Amino acid sequence: MHINPIVVKAKAGDPEAFVQLMQEIELPLYRTARSIVNKDEDCADALQETMLKAFKSIHTLREPAFFKTWIFRILINECNKMIKNNARALPYGELPEVPSISKDYEKIELWDAVQHLEENLRIVIHLHYLQDMSIRQISEILEISTVAVKTRLHRARKKLKHSSQFNQEMELRHGKY
Template sequence: MEDDIKQARNGNQEAFIRLIKINQASLYRVSKAIVKTDEDCADAIQETILKAYHAIHTLRDPNYFKTWLIRILINECKRILQRKKRLVPLIELKQTQTTTDDYGHIEIQEVVDSLEEELRIIVVLYYFNDLPIKRISQILEQPIGTIKSRLHRARLKLANLFELHDEHGKERMS
């Protein structure tokens, strides 16, 4: 991957395409956690790829390519959310409710989606993209202590949501 990054920095389009393909799933998961709709995800990812392609020469350390790419994506997602807020300022969005299927199983993604954005982003980066806290701190440009405390808060909230679900599931079965 490091060779691809060096080649991409020198203008090799094929190397850049390979890098994007390697990171495609991470880009989707992160954007989905922030903007929710597939349409907005596609827009954010497309803009991220364009900006990354044009700015790849500014990447100093090839080891931080993924961090750099995800930071661009998060900024694009936030831009999309800001644009939507300006377009629809009067609509109140309902908080996503956790739902269960016919068998009483809960969807993990639905529970994560019910978290507020600042916690949801960290959970997605840490658990779904396997990024260390230090990298998340760099991507979000926030202190490591802030990331740790938000991750802790998210874990507590997720545990409570799963506990509530278990209690409701047991009540239905008895």
């Protein structure tokens, strides 16, 4: 389904169109939030805040074609806010919860290696490969230059290349195993 006509309706104040929009984009938003925050509760809170902020301010969206970029920017800001707040609330010595791998990611062979990347590399990999976003879209969402996005992608790929999961996968694919 093409999302732009629905965005136009939602922007005009149609609540049913907004609900339909959220249903269309809920899974990609969840996956992105889950790749940033590790707790399901934080993920749910970030999604809820994102949807609420989007509902309240969709009328400010200038171009319906940029809806996806706009809402992902809101989501990432909410996730970063959660991380910042949780970092302050974490008592000294308490270990953070180990993230569980969701069903959707079990099929991705390098997910464990991706999860061990630094956040700035992990989010770029996630947006580019799992959300099929262009380098330009990622640069707008993260508010960094396209060169910075390309650099982060390169660094992430380089780190993944050195991971054992990557090497095992390449051996299996190329018959060296």
